[in-house]
Amino acid sequence: MRIKWFSLIRITGLICVLLYHFFQMRYTGGFIGVDIFFTFSGYLITALALDEFSRKKSFALRDFYYRRVMRILPPLVLMICLVMPFTLLVGQDYITDLTRQVTSALSFSTNIFEIKTGGTYESRFIPHLFVHTWSLAIEVQFYLVWGFVIYLLAKFTPTLAQLRKRVFVSSGLLACGSALAMYLGAQQMNEFSPIYFSSVTHIFPFFIGSMLGAIAGIKELLPAFSQTVAKHWTKKRALIFMAANLLGLFVLAYFLRFDRRETYMYGFIGASLLAAGAIFGANVLHRKTPDTKEPQLFVYLADISYSVYLFHWPLYVIFSKQFSNGLAALLTTILSVGFASFSYYFLEPLLRGKPVSLFNQTLTFKQILAPFGICLTLGVSFVIYLCLQAPTVSSLERNLMLGSIAQDAGKLEQLYAKATAPKVEPKATNEAKTQIPAGTTIIGDSVTLGSRSYLLDHMSDVDIDAEGNRTMNLAYDVLMNQQNSGQLRQNVVMCIGTNSLDDYQEQTQKVIDDLKPGHRLIFITPHDGHADSSYNSYKLGVWERTLPAKYKFITIGDWDKVARAHPELFEGTDGTHFGGREEAMKLYLECIQDALQRAQKTPVKK
Known part of the structure; x- marks a missing residue:
């Protein structure tokens, strides 16, 4: 079941991130786009897990991890392989410490790598090509922990209603603990990248989303939620509520600054709550517009949003050193959308065993196995070659x-x-001062x-x-x-x-x-x-x-x-x-x- 208007949440997050990276001096707080994604992921994962428990009275942890890997890893590998040839356009400084960058990205530990190496998210001299995968690292770390927690809760909980309550309480406690850790950490630091990158201090948006997922799910809804929506919410009210929260996110993203203490004390939690409000509004609007189709453009942009996020940063880093900022942003957007479309609509379905229609012909993974294997081998070989050539310091x-x-x-x-030197005694004790x-x-x-x-x-x-x-x-x-x-x-x-x-x-x-x-x-x-x-x-x-x-x-x-x-x-x-x-x-x-x-x-x- 696809919830209409959720596309607008993903698109908002993507636009915020792109504006921040392309026009950082004007759109200083667009980094909260990542927190929008975090909140939405926490909501979606939890709601789907509760739907699964409702159908099967269990939660298949292995299947959950497999789905997450197949959604996350193929675009990531494709991004690394396709981006590497573009590094030939710039000097070797841009592949500094490339081995550890690639290893951290593929092992979903970029956030830890950046903390240990003193990385700064807004550093611009030689920015890491894959520093943006810090968010992916936190997301995977959330999946590992939260998936296991839901599995344990589901295993020892007899009814859906009880599971909802336990998920809601667990999410609330974890969200409060993480948000408090960021709040306290911000009061003790002047350089905020460590608490920005840390999964301990920056994981609370996921759990805010999880709390919402326990209340307003995908298929299986909390009865009180259904009754409230039926009695008190109209289509107009839902639309206004969703739009107001989305507008609030854009306003917040315009005024926040990465180097401001208030951003960490209040800004991120504000962004997460606004994102949760937009998700709630979209959920209600979906149920109030059963005969309305979501514009295909919204669906398309939402589908490729994850891969666009992956591709845009390294491409922009490279192009911004060769062209004017406007041209660099344009080239980055065009190539990112193209590569992301190829990944989502062609490569990923084939890897999951689904046939793909291309030019009126149906392709299966077996048919492309040989050329895919050759291309992957060449891509990986080139990445290894560059890693061996990369300097350790810029x-x-x-x-x-x-x-x-x-x-x-x-x-x-x-x-x-x-x-x-020989010591020289002063000639007189009342000698003038030095x-x-x-x-x-x-x-x-x-x-x-x-x-x-x-x-x-x-x-x-x-x-x-x-x-x-x-x-x-x-x-x-x-x-x-x-x-x-x-x-x-x-x-x-x-x-x-x-x-x-x-x-x-x-x-x-x-x-x-x-x-x-x-x-x-x-x-x-x-x-x-x-x-x-x-x-x-x-x-x-x-x-x-x-x-x-x-x-x-x-x-x-x-x-x-x-x-x-x-x-x-x-x-x-x-x-x-x-x-x-x-x-x-x-x-x-x-x-x-x-x-x-x-x-x-x-x-x-x-």
């Missing part, structure tokens, strides 16, 4: 590691020189770290302390340590802000207030080519530009303005880092040197 990671090693080696040399060292101290993040060697080669009398993912509060600690030890030089350059937290003003003000007299302070505005006015890094740059009018000892080096005037230097990057490109490093150096020259005309802090 050029950016290599550049940052080398910069970090060189920085650590320099610090060790300084410590050795200090330890072995003078502030001349020159420049640069405190930076990963952008500075990647350019560190180049800066040292082209600047004199400078110390550089840089580290990846450094925020202003961490830079403040470095500043205070150097200041207290007498190592902080007269000109202090803060190249911080790309990783900017919500309290960026307070953090920066601490730097200004606690810097001792005798120093000049230079802020280099952060640049993120993908950031708009809603990003903290962008807001920090705007605020920093106002500081020289208030503080005469502060100078601004406007790297964001300079970088935005030269977008060609960031082609093929995340829009923030420039991967050791000499032209970009030269521009970065000139921005810092220009700011230092202007700073020499300003007074030091009094």
